[in-house]
Amino acid sequence: xxxxxxxxxxxxxxxxxxxxxxxxxxxxxxxxxxxxxxxxxxxxxxxxxxxxxxxxxxxxxxxxxxxxxxxxxxxxxxxxxxxxxxxxxxxxxxxxxxxxxxxxxxxxxxxxxxxxxxxxxxxxxxxxxxxxxxxxxxxxxxxxxxxxxxxxxxxxxxxxxxxxxxxxxxxxxxxxxxxxxxxxxxxxxxxxxxxxxxxxxxxxxxxxxxxxxxxxxxxxxxxxxxx
Numbered sequence: 719x720x721x722x723x724x725x726x727x728x729x730x731x732x733x734x735x736x737x738x739x740x741x742x743x744x745x746x747x748x749x750x751x752x753x754x755x756x757x758x759x760x761x762x763x764x765x766x767x768x769x770x771x772x773x774x775x776x777x778x779x780x781x782x783x784x785x786x787x788x789x790x791x792x793x794x795x796x797x798x799x800x801x802x803x804x805x806x807x808x809x810x811x812x813x814x815x816x817x818x819x820x821x822x823x824x825x826x827x828x829x830x831x832x833x834x835x836x837x838x839x840x841x842x843x844x845x846x847x848x849x850x851x852x853x854x855x856x857x858x859x860x861x862x863x864x865x866x867x868x869x870x871x872x873x874x875x876x877x878x879x880x881x882x883x884x885x886x887x888x889x890x891x892x893x894x895x896x897x898x899x900x901x902x903x904x905x906x907x908x909x910x911x912x913x914x915x916x917x918x919x920x921x922x923x924x925x926x927x928x929x930x931x932x933x934x935x936x937x938x939x940x941x942x943x944x945x
Contacts, residue, residue, distance in 0.1 A: 828853025
């Protein structure tokens with residue numbers, strides 16, 4: 719009953735209240751992002767959600783569109799400004815996801831929505847994380863966030879799916895506040911953004927180059943179908 723009815727009702731009520739109460743902050747952040755990083759203010763990206771339905775997730779942008787002499791985007795490290803780093807470390811860039819929660823794409827607590835190009839490299843067991851709505855925060859986020867391995871993150875996701883309860887959601891939610899306050903696990907060591915799952919598997923020799931390219935092609939196909 720909690721997972722099928724109560725959890726969604728709580729998400730709707732709390733996300734609506736949060737959007738109303740935080741509207742002044744959202745407006746200030748909108749202006750700051752527009753001034754310091756340019757337009758568009760919102761970063762939109764396709765992510766796999768409940769039952770692997772692909773939805774558009776919203777965040778405040780934290781990078782510029784700076785390009786090199788050839789017109790190609792610079793690396794994440796070069797495009798991530800000091801302001802963008804602060805936005806990420808405070809997790810304020812995640813606030814637009816409240817709209818995703820209100821719409822029903824996401825929940826306050828659940829496995830974090832990863833990229834489509836990550837999903838295609840997950841095992842069948844790991845993909846059971848998509849049998850629930852993805853969350854603004856989750857069990858992996860209070861146990862290392864991006865500073866832990868992919869295997870650990872996906873294990874935490876599966877553990878959450880098997881043990882969903884009101885008490886567990888409350889524990890994770892308030893645990894997240896503590897981790898955000900201490901800026902724990904914002905990114906992988908030495909990297910502005912976490913390494914993709916496929917890239918990590920290839921680097922560690924756990925998949926072949928052929929399997930890697932096949933997975934990337936499948937991700938592109940799924941994204942094309944979602945348009």
